[in-house]
Amino acid sequence: MPYSINVNGAVREVDVDADTPMLWVLRDVVGLTGTKYGCGVAMCGACTIHVDGKARRACFTPVSNVGSAQIRTIETLHETAVGQALQRAWRELDVVQCGYCQSGQLMSAAALLEANPRPSDDDIDMVMAGNICRCGTYGRIRAGIHLAARYLNESTTGSGQ
Amino acid sequence: MSAGNPTGLSRREFLAVSLAAGGGMLIGFPLAGRTQTPTPLPAPSAFIRIDRSGRVTLILPYVEMGQGSYTAQAQILAEELEVALDAVTLQAAPAAQVYASPILGEQITGGSFSLRGAWATMRLAAAAARTMLIDTAAQRWRVRAASCRAENGRVIHSGGRSFSYGELADDAARRPVPAAPTLKAVDAFRVVGQPRKRLDSPAKINGTALFGIDMRPDGVLHAMVQACPVLGGRLVSVDPAPAMSVKGVRQVVKIDDAVAVVADHTWAALKGLRALSPQWDEGANRNLTTADMVAAADAALARTGLVFTNTGDVAKAEASAARRFEATYRMPMLAHAAMEPLTCTVKVADGRCDVWVGSQVVGRAHKAAAEAAGLPPDSVSVHNQYLGGAFGRRLETDYVSQAVLIAKQVKSPLKVTWSREEDMQHDYFRFHNHSLVSVAVDSTGQPQSWRHRVVAPNIMARWFPGFQKDGIDLDAVDAAAGPYDIPNVVVEFTRNEAPAGVNTGNWRGVGPTRNVFVVESAIDELAHAAGRDPLAYRQALMSKAPRARAALELAGRESQWGTALPARTGRGVAVFEAFGSHLAMVAQVNVSRTGHARVERVVCAVDTGIAVNPDIVRAQIEGGVIYGVSAVLYGRVTMDKGRVQQRNFDTYPVVRMNEAPKIDVYIVPSTAEPGGVGEPGTSGVIAAVVNAVYAATGKRLRTLPIDPAQLRNA
Numbered sequence: 001m002p003y004s005i006n007v008n009g010a011v012r013e014v015d016v017d018a019d020t021p022m023l024w025v026l027r028d029v030v031g032l033t034g035t036k037y038g039c040g041v042a043m044c045g046a047c048t049i050h051v052d053g054k055a056r057r058a059c060f061t062p063v064s065n066v067g068s069a070q071i072r073t074i075e076t077l078h079e080t081a082v083g084q085a086l087q088r089a090w091r092e093l094d095v096v097q098c099g100y101c102q103s104g105q106l107m108s109a110a111a112l113l114e115a116n117p118r119p120s121d122d123d124i125d126m127v128m129a130g131n132i133c134r135c136g137t138y139g140r141i142r143a144g145i146h147l148a149a150r151y152l153n154e155s156t157t158g159s160g161q
Numbered sequence: 162m163s164a165g166n167p168t169g170l171s172r173r174e175f176l177a178v179s180l181a182a183g184g185g186m187l188i189g190f191p192l193a194g195r196t197q198t199p200t201p202l203p204a205p206s207a208f209i210r211i212d213r214s215g216r217v218t219l220i221l222p223y224v225e226m227g228q229g230s231y232t233a234q235a236q237i238l239a240e241e242l243e244v245a246l247d248a249v250t251l252q253a254a255p256a257a258q259v260y261a262s263p264i265l266g267e268q269i270t271g272g273s274f275s276l277r278g279a280w281a282t283m284r285l286a287a288a289a290a291r292t293m294l295i296d297t298a299a300q301r302w303r304v305r306a307a308s309c310r311a312e313n314g315r316v317i318h319s320g321g322r323s324f325s326y327g328e329l330a331d332d333a334a335r336r337p338v339p340a341a342p343t344l345k346a347v348d349a350f351r352v353v354g355q356p357r358k359r360l361d362s363p364a365k366i367n368g369t370a371l372f373g374i375d376m377r378p379d380g381v382l383h384a385m386v387q388a389c390p391v392l393g394g395r396l397v398s399v400d401p402a403p404a405m406s407v408k409g410v411r412q413v414v415k416i417d418d419a420v421a422v423v424a425d426h427t428w429a430a431l432k433g434l435r436a437l438s439p440q441w442d443e444g445a446n447r448n449l450t451t452a453d454m455v456a457a458a459d460a461a462l463a464r465t466g467l468v469f470t471n472t473g474d475v476a477k478a479e480a481s482a483a484r485r486f487e488a489t490y491r492m493p494m495l496a497h498a499a500m501e502p503l504t505c506t507v508k509v510a511d512g513r514c515d516v517w518v519g520s521q522v523v524g525r526a527h528k529a530a531a532e533a534a535g536l537p538p539d540s541v542s543v544h545n546q547y548l549g550g551a552f553g554r555r556l557e558t559d560y561v562s563q564a565v566l567i568a569k570q571v572k573s574p575l576k577v578t579w580s581r582e583e584d585m586q587h588d589y590f591r592f593h594n595h596s597l598v599s600v601a602v603d604s605t606g607q608p609q610s611w612r613h614r615v616v617a618p619n620i621m622a623r624w625f626p627g628f629q630k631d632g633i634d635l636d637a638v639d640a641a642a643g644p645y646d647i648p649n650v651v652v653e654f655t656r657n658e659a660p661a662g663v664n665t666g667n668w669r670g671v672g673p674t675r676n677v678f679v680v681e682s683a684i685d686e687l688a689h690a691a692g693r694d695p696l697a698y699r700q701a702l703m704s705k706a707p708r709a710r711a712a713l714e715l716a717g718r719e720s721q722w723g724t725a726l727p728a729r730t731g732r733g734v735a736v737f738e739a740f741g742s743h744l745a746m747v748a749q750v751n752v753s754r755t756g757h758a759r760v761e762r763v764v765c766a767v768d769t770g771i772a773v774n775p776d777i778v779r780a781q782i783e784g785g786v787i788y789g790v791s792a793v794l795y796g797r798v799t800m801d802k803g804r805v806q807q808r809n810f811d812t813y814p815v816v817r818m819n820e821a822p823k824i825d826v827y828i829v830p831s832t833a834e835p836g837g838v839g840e841p842g843t844s845g846v847i848a849a850v851v852n853a854v855y856a857a858t859g860k861r862l863r864t865l866p867i868d869p870a871q872l873r874n875a
Contacts, residue, residue, distance in 0.1 A: 017408050020428045028383055028426035033375035034368020036549070037427075038500050039581045043810040046500060074368035090366045094358055094776055097784055098227030099365030100372060100500040100549030125819035132810060134500050134550050135227045136787025138821035140780070 003063050007032070008076040018064035022056075023047045025063050026073060034074035034103045038132065045131030048104040048111075049073050055111035055127075074103035081152065082113045089147035097135035105131050109145050118149055209238065209290055215314055215327030217244050222254040222268050223275040224521055225361055226548035226555070227784070228839045229777035230275045232360045236773055237279060240352040241287035241345060243311035244326070251360060256527030256543040268524035271556050272671065276773060276835050277741055288342035290333070297333040298324050347771065347832045356776035361547070373519035373546045376506040378574040382411060384567060385430040386577055388419040388587050391443040391803035393662015396420055398440045404433030413437070414570045421567045427578055446662050446803035454800070455491070458595040458657050461616040462489060466653030467631060469638045473649030475601075478610035482601030486687055490598070490679045491864040494798040495591035495668055496805075496813060501549020502584040505564035508574035509534055514541045514565065515574075519548035521555040529558035533565035552788065553667035556624070557589045585813055586805040589666030590798055592618050592659050594637075596679040601649075606691025608702070610649035613641045613679065618658045618665050632656070639672035640739045640844075643680040644706035645699070663800075669788055670843035673739035678865070681735040681848035686861060695852065696722055696734050708743040708768045708829070709736050715766035715827055720747035729753070730761070731856025735848035741836030743768040743829075746786075746845040748822070750853035756869030758854055760790050760822040763846060767826060770833035778838050779826040785842020786824050791815040793847045796866050 002015045005022075007030055014029045023040075026032045026049070038046030040059050047058040050072040077083035086109055089095075096102050105128070112119055112127045119127075124142050133141070210218040219238055225231045231251050239246045256268065291311045298316035299306040301324070308319045317323040364370035389395060401413035404422045409429030414421045422433035479485065506517040507530070514534040520526040523545050531541040548555055564577040579587070594617045601610040619634040621627075628635050633654040641652045659665045668674065688698035696717050703710040713736040716722075720732060729752050736745040749762040765782050772778045795814040799806045807813040847865070855861050858875040862868070 016426065016428070017432075019432075020426070024426050024428035028428075031377065032368070033371070033377070036372075036500070037374065037502065037578070039809050040431075041581075041809055041811075044500070044581075078367060087366045091358065091362055094362055094780065096227075096359065096362050096365040097229070097780060098500065098548060098550045099361065099370055100547075102365055103368050106366060129817045129819040132500065132815055132817060134498060134552070134788065134815065136784035136816075136821070137780070138787065138816075138818040139783060139824055142818065 005063065005066055005071060006068060007071045008073060014063065016063060018062060020063045021059045022049065022061045022063055022066060022071070023058035026058060032073050032075055036100055036103055038101065038104070043132075044101070044104075045108055046101050046104040048107040048131065050107060050111060053111070053114060055108050074107060077106060077110060080110065081155070082110050082148070085148040085151040086110055086113070086144065088151060089144040092147060093140050093144050095137050095140040095144050097137055101131060101133045105133065105141055109141070109148070113145065113149060113152065117152060119145065209242070209286060211290070211326050211330040213327045213330060215325045216250060217242065217248055217314070217326070218250045218252055220252045220254050222523070223279065224253065224270045224519070224523065224545055224548060226270070226519070226521065226551040228275070228781060229359060229774060230270065232357065233276055233773045233777060234279050234283060235360060236352045236355070236357055237283045238287050240350055241284045242291050244314045246352055246357055248314055253545045254523065255545070256523040268522065269556070270521045271553065271667065272740070272837070272840070274837060277837055280835050284344055285342060288344050289339055292339045292342045293333040293336045294326055294329045296336055296339075297329045353773050354771060354775070357774055359777070371546050372501055372549045373506070373517060374501055374504040374549065374578060376517035376546065376576060378506065378508055378515070378517070381506065381574045381576055382423050382425065382571065383427040383430050384414070384421045384423045384575055384577045385427060385434045385580060386419050386421040386563065386567065387434055387439070387583060389441045389443065390586065391441065391446050392587070392664070392805070393446045393660070394418065394444040394803070395442040396439055397442050399437055401437070403436035403438070407433040407436060412571060414567045416563065416566045419563065421577065423571055423575060431580065443803060444662060446660055449660060449663070449803040450801050451494070451799040454494070454593050454659065458491070458593045458616050461655050461657040462595055462597045462614065464655050466614050466655035467633050468651060468653055469630070469633050470642060470650050470652035473610070475610040475612055475649040475651045478649040479601045482609055483604040484602045486598075486600040486602055486683070486690065488598050488683060488686060488863055490596045490682060492594040492675055492678065493796065493865055494593055495792060495796045496585050496588045496798050496807065497552045497554035497668060498585060498810075498813060498815065499550030499552055499554055502581055503554070503560040503579040504577065505561050506574065506576040507564050507568035509565070509569045512536065512540055515544065516541065516561060516565070517544045517546060518561055519546045519551070519555060520558070520561065521548070521551050522558060525558050526561045529562045530565050533562040534569055552669040553671070554589060556667050559589070559664070581810075582808045585807055585809065588798075589664040591668035592665040594675045596675070598679060598683045600683065600687060602687065602691075606687065606693065608645070608647050608687060611642055611647045612651045614653045614655055615641055615676065616655045616657045617675070619656050620665060620667060624666065636672040639676060640737055641676040641680065643684060644709045644736065644738050645684070645702040646704050647702070669785065670840040673737065673841065673844040674789070674847065677735060677737045677739065677844045678847045678851070681737065682851055682863065685733070685848070685852045685855065689855070694723070699734070699736055703736075706738060706743070709738050709745065712736065712743050712766040712768050712829055713745040715829060716745035716747045716764050719766065719825060719827055720749070720762075720764040722747060727751070729857050731853045731858070733849045733852025733854070733856055735845045735852065737841070737845055739844055740838075740840050741770070741834075742838060742841050743836075744841050744845050746849040748846060748849035748853045750850055750857055752854060752857045752872050752875070754874060756872035756875070758794060758850070758867050758869070758872065759820070760794070760850055762823045762825070763849065765824065765826045765842065765845070766829060767838065768829035768831055769836040769838050770831050771835050772828050773835055775828055778828060781838040782826045782842040783824045785840065785844075786846045787816055787821060789843040789846035790822065790850065792843070793850045793866055
């Protein structure tokens with residue numbers, strides 16, 4: 001049946017079965033391929049998106065469950081201050097290797113920083129353990145989250161460099 | 162660093178210059194670099210193009226799968242050509258003979274060979290181009306070339322006037338190629354050796370980077386595929402009706418060993434596939450188990466192998482030995498499990514076939530697609546994309562052939578995607594490798610002879626026949642004796658193939674990943690048996706391996722080797738030479754009462770010659786370590802009734818962030834030619850972890866992966 005979903009600020013009509021995961025709605029129907037397929041069973045985090053600001057695995061989020069929620073994907077992460085800070089930190093530390101998991105890593109990290117602006121290593125581990133990276137960029141991801149937190153803190157306190 | 166031509170190629174082979182289509186200068190050159198060891202993987206060609214606007218384009222046969230090859234190759238080019246790195250445009254090479262190595266005839270990215278292959282030749286080609294540009298400008302000004310210099314994409318006369326490269330390119334292309342272009346001195350490098358930012362990062366952090374799985378040609382349909390779950394089996398029949406009743410499903414396609422469901426989107430294809438009940442001919446492997454394959458490898462241990470190394474007189478040393486050390490090491494089957502499942506998009510129409518894919522072997526992908534399509538190669542194009550990890554899996558072309566065989570039965574362009582389960586269960590697996598080591602030891606515990614029998618399949622016989630010698634897979638015996646002063650050495654290769662239908666292939670770190678585990682475990686055992694410190698014991702045996710020994714000493718210092726650690730925590734070391742690099746690693750591991758091993762820290766010292774991009778070197782070692790830690794802690798593919806029992810990341814766990822060790826990489830300064838860094842991080846860490854487990858618990862593990870049951874209360 002047809003569903004109206006709100007993706008990155010635009011309403012999209014999609015005509016798919018109720019159980020169709022948002023992963024495939026986004027990638028194959030809407031045409032936003034930044035959200036990646038990795039496992040299909042919510043074990044790798046490559047498909048992480050934001051549903052009303054909360055990190056969700058798109059492969060386990062049926063289209064019929066999202067209703068009128070605001071969905072954000074990697075393609076508009078830069079529209080948020082947290083997203084910008086993370087992308088800047090990722091660039092500064094050259095976190096990526098193959099890059100395939102990084103959309104999901106960034107979306108998980110963004111949700112973490114929105115909820116917890118100064119996460120500890122343990123806080124980061126707890127959230128980010130859901131995102132697998134086979135290239136092994138974990139150390140840089142953790143450092144990147146800390147660096148992004150610092151950027152955000154600097155911009156809110158106006159303490160500059 | 163001496164200037165001149167270090168490739169051993171004639172000048173004529175080395176550089177061929179022609180006018181680029183559309184004007185400008187095009188330089189083609191073979192990228193066969195000089196390596197100390199025989200080259201198992203061919204080095205491809207690349208092209209430099211300078212257009213009339215001065216834009217420099219590098220067309221790269223070496224693919225980008227995360228290892229940073231695009232960035233490092235661009236740095237080499239920018240250095241010698243004297244252009245800014247951000248003025249270089251990179252293009253993935255299509256499959257074409259012109260991009261193949263003229264020596265080996267293939268276009269392959271793997272084996273940590275890309276940078277080594279590219280280094281000398283790419284520098285020379287860029288230096289030749291720079292020389293020709295300078296000579297062109299000098300001629301126009303009627304001045305001596307020596308009074309001109311190249312800088313930032315311009316040729317500048319000592320008087321101050323200048324031309325951009327674009328203004329010179331057409332005339333420069335008509336000049337003779339200089340006989341011996343002068344290479345820049347190492348101490349004049351300003352781009353090579355710098356931790357420049359990766360050129361592929363920006364697109365990979367905003368969702369715009371396109372991987373093979375992201376291809377969406379107009380009218381594309383989506384397929385999911387299932388091959389016979391018993392490896393090697395065939396499809397007998399399938400009733401398409403249950404799939405056809407799923408909304409969005411268009412077609413059910415049968416091929417010899419698999420069934421695919423074609424739909425408007427991937428979810429419908431997957432639902433359709435799950436609704437089917439294919440009838441399979443399970444074939445010869447219907448009762449195959451892991452126990453069968455382990456028993457076969459153990460039986461092979463008793464067979465004398467083909468002799469690869471035979472130095473000194475091992476039998477004599479053994480006869481006079483005070484003591485003999487003998488141990489058997491066993492390594493399991495492994496899957497690659499790259500984050501991007503296998504996928505290939507194909508359009509077969511109007512007598513043509515277009516293939517969009519992420520492949521490490523673009524030329525082979527092209528050939529496979531042409532064969533499957535039944536079209537002449539000229540009618541087939543392969544458009545290579547970013548690879549979402551590869552680790553050796555994308556050195557195969559089975560998924561390309563399969564996608565074409567399916568797509569040619571479908572009227573629309575088709576993307577075929579393997580589910581994670583399909584990807585894991587139909588891998589070209591790292592196969593069971595067993596090793597028997599026998600060492601004659603004198604009364605002081607010093608090794609007098611080394612005998613290593615490697616039991617492995619001959620992957621190269623299928624995959625790259627040129628990298629064999631007298632029936633020996635040269636990768637399988639790589640690094641099988643270690644960097645040690647042992648006067649009498651025999652290395653044997655006993656071939657043990659997987660049952661037909663169980664596909665085996667290359668896995669990150671290839672031969673050295675197996676052999677460094679064996680050699681560095683055995684040396685560790687010898688050190689402990691001699692009552693010696695394992696690091697000092699190695700160090701004293703390394704007079705002929707000064708670079709590896711220096712790395713060992715550096716890793717020892719940085720890891721605070723020898724200082725006290727908490728209970729049930731230990732350090733383990735491994736040192737080795739492989740892929741043209743010299744490495745040492747110290748792992749620190751804690752083992753809980755319940756037998757759970759936690760890798761807390763890994764210190765790596767790397768002498769890889771000139772580190773073209775030190776930050777990418779670090780990243781590659783970090784990543785290789787994580788890949789190896791996953792293998793040593795968890796990696797095991799098992800089979801029952803001919804079926805792979807692992808399906809997804811629940812049953813094939815990999816290291817996650819909360820388990821990732823702190824990794825410190827120290828780069829040894831060097832002016833030697835670059836070595837490879839993609840593989841060796843994985844090769845070294847497995848032994849270092851196992852040796853650390855011994856230091857923590859006194860329990861020697863000779864079978865991988867680590868079995869917590871053996872460490873409980875150890």
